[in-house]
Amino acid sequence: MDGLKKAVEKWFGPLLLPLWTAIPVEVWLLLKKPPFSGVEVTMVIMGILFLVFAGTVETAAEEPGSRVFGFLYLLAAVFFAAAGLYRWLF
Numbered sequence: 001m002d003g004l005k006k007a008v009e010k011w012f013g014p015l016l017l018p019l020w021t022a023i024p025v026e027v028w029l030l031l032k033k034p035p036f037s038g039v040e041v042t043m044v045i046m047g048i049l050f051l052v053f054a055g056t057v058e059t060a061a062e063e064p065g066s067r068v069f070g071f072l073y074l075l076a077a078v079f080f081a082a083a084g085l086y087r088w089l090f
Contacts, residue, residue: 015066018054018073022047026080036088044084051077 012020026047029040036044051073058070 015058015069018051018076022050022054023076026051026076026084030080030083030087034087041088044080044088048077048081048084051080 025043029036029044029047032040055070055073055075055077058066058073061067061070
């Protein structure tokens with residue numbers, strides 16, 4: 001049981017949570033055909049805010065691995081914000 005708990009913490013820990021939640025949802029919304037409904041626009045905004053929050057928290061950490069993931073999350077938030085805005089408007 002202890003080995004299973006360590007494996008779950010390794011792959012689904014707080015550092016990797018946005019990789020398993022926010023990024024797949026944002027990719028799915030980018031690949032979806034427009035027009036966006038109100039719920040989908042809200043999901044895009046919430047996913048971007050979650051990535052910004054996770055990136056900000058991780059870049060404040062002292063470990064280099066956490067900082068790399070933090071900058072990755074912030075970069076993903078900027079990319080998804082620009083791509084989502086472009087798809088929504090055009």
